[in-house]
Amino acid sequence: MEKHTQDLHFKFRFYGRNAREWMRKCVLMLPELERERVWEKKGFGSLAEYAGRLSGMSHKTVSDGLRILRTVEHMPDIMRVIEERGINCVKPIVTLLTPENQQFWAEKAMMMSQHALQMYRNESEHQSMISPAMPSLAMFREGALSKTINKQHEEAIYKINDMENAAAADVARDTVNISAMNAAHDVTNTSATDPSPKKIIGIELSASTLNRLTKLKGNDEWDTLMNELLDMREKMLGQNMPEEKQTESRHIPAEIKRFVIERSRGICEVGACAKRYNILHHTQRFAAEQTHDPSRIVALCTSHERLVHLGLIYDETIKPRAWKILSEPDKNDKKYAIDQMVQRYRKP
Numbered sequence: 154m155e156k157h158t159q160d161l162h163f164k165f166r167f168y169g170r171n172a173r174e175w176m177r178k179c180v181l182m183l184p185e186l187e188r189e190r191v192w193e194k195k196g197f198g199s200l201a202e203y204a205g206r207l208s209g210m211s212h213k214t215v216s217d218g219l220r221i222l223r224t225v226e227h228m229p230d231i232m233r234v235i236e237e238r239g240i241n242c243v244k245p246i247v248t249l250l251t252p253e254n255q256q257f258w259a260e261k262a263m264m265m266s267q268h269a270l271q272m273y274r275n276e277s278e279h280q281s282m283i284s285p286a287m288p289s290l291a292m293f294r295e296g297a298l299s300k301t302i303n304k305q306h307e308e309a310i311y312k313i314n315d316m317e318n319a320a321a322a323d324v325a326r327d328t329v330n331i332s333a334m335n336a337a338h339d340v341t342n343t344s345a346t347d348p349s350p351k352k353i354i355g356i357e358l359s360a361s362t363l364n365r366l367t368k369l370k371g372n373d374e375w376d377t378l379m380n381e382l383l384d385m386r387e388k389m390l391g392q393n394m395p396e397e398k399q400t401e402s403r404h405i406p407a408e409i410k411r412f413v414i415e416r417s418r419g420i421c422e423v424g425a426c427a428k429r430y431n432i433l434h435h436t437q438r439f440a441a442e443q444t445h446d447p448s449r450i451v452a453l454c455t456s457h458e459r460l461v462h463l464g465l466i467y468d469e470t471i472k473p474r475a476w477k478i479l480s481e482p483d484k485n486d487k488k489y490a491i492d493q494m495v496q497r498y499r500k501p
């Protein structure tokens with residue numbers, strides 16, 4: 154690159170970094186400025202006006218800043234994250250913080266991007282986290298988590314959308330609605346320990362597709378038919394799976410890449426994640442075993458890849474749709490050492 158371009162770039166990056174740091178310092182002062190009514194004493198109409206005029210801070214930054222800092226003021230570990238990385242880094246977890254769990258979440262916020270942290274929080278609310286050392290995680294499950302477990306059950310009852318082509322498929326539609334009602338009944342009777350409560354969804358199908366599906370279903374549950382179709386797809390993909398390839402090159406052979414993308418349809422394969430995949434990840438780590446094995450390469454979104462490399466996935470050898478997250482990385486896992494090396498080359 155041309156020297157002048159480089160100079161411009163470095164200078165701007167340097168100023169930008171400093172601007173951010175100073176802004177962080179300003180935000181941290183908000184609660185005290187408010188307590189002392191400094192803005193009023195200096196003749197301003199509000200704290201937002203004062204902060205805006207003096208530092209260029211937006212109204213939203215002021216209100217978010219005040220709200221968050223008031224919540225976490227007495228949580229020293231979280232305050233340290235904010236001082237070092239800014240207030241946005243803790244936004245995804247503010248509502249679940251307590252004095253008891255703040256240390257745990259501060260540690261996570263320190264090493265994750267905002268997106269990865271949000272993802273980790275979501276996962277922790279939809280499944281029980283596993284601890285590498287001891288399975289008891291009562292601390293994190295109390296409070297925020299137990300609340301969300303109840304909410305999850307309420308949300309399990311989805312609304313049935315009005316189906317198009319209703320006239321053409323009256324009979325079939327009735328069947329759908331009846332089984333939907335049965336499923337709704339099941340939902341209300343599901344105990345909190347059922348790992349897979351039934352959910353009702355509305356899907357848009359053409360009349361002919363619906364007819365074919367209804368015939369196939371016969372007297373079985375929709376769930377049975379859908380599982381049969383899914384198993385068939387998996388079996389078919391398994392038969393067409395390209396062979397694994399041993400090579401020095403990290404570059405995934407095109408054929409294997411195509412296969413993994415077809416299997417995942419380009420969507421992150423973890424749990425219910427619906428994000429587009431960003432990386433094809435070797436669950437055994439390519440550095441450990443120079444092999445491209447399509448059954449051990451999974452499509453991951455940026456946030457899930459991040460959780461993997463932070464060592465926060467319990468057992469990567471199982472199908473990613475059943476992956477569980479860890480409360481702490483398992484430091485005895487040999488993948489952990491490799492991931493630590495990867496980390497060193499990356500920023501959160």
Ligand SMILES: [Zn+2]
Pocket residue numbers: 421422423426427428453454455456457
């Ligand atoms: Zn994902």
